[in-house]
Amino acid sequence: MSENLNITSDFPYSMTLSINCKEAGDPTCTHTILAETEQELFHTAMNHAIREHGMTAAEFEEDVDKNEENYRSFD
Numbered sequence: 001m002s003e004n005l006n007i008t009s010d011f012p013y014s015m016t017l018s019i020n021c022k023e024a025g026d027p028t029c030t031h032t033i034l035a036e037t038e039q040e041l042f043h044t045a046m047n048h049a050i051r052e053h054g055m056t057a058a059e060f061e062e063d064v065d066k067n068e069e070n071y072r073s074f075d
């Protein structure tokens with residue numbers, strides 16, 4: 001008897017944008033943010049930064065400005 005390992009190619013997140021907190025400039029957090037659009041990614045990342053990193057929305061936006069290329073590399 002062999003193990004029947006089914007690895008499907010239709011991974012549910014294949015059309016999903018993702019950004020790792022580390023890529024976005026946080027040196028320690030390994031949280032990955034998933035979203036379907038850049039806007040959603042931005043908002044989800046902002047919520048994460050506020051909740052998990054105690055940032056304010058203004059601080060987050062500043063951070064995004066500094067790491068702009070990470071948020072615009074999805075084209």
Ligand SMILES: [Zn+2]
Nearest residue numbers: 021029031052
């Ligand atoms: Zn984080």
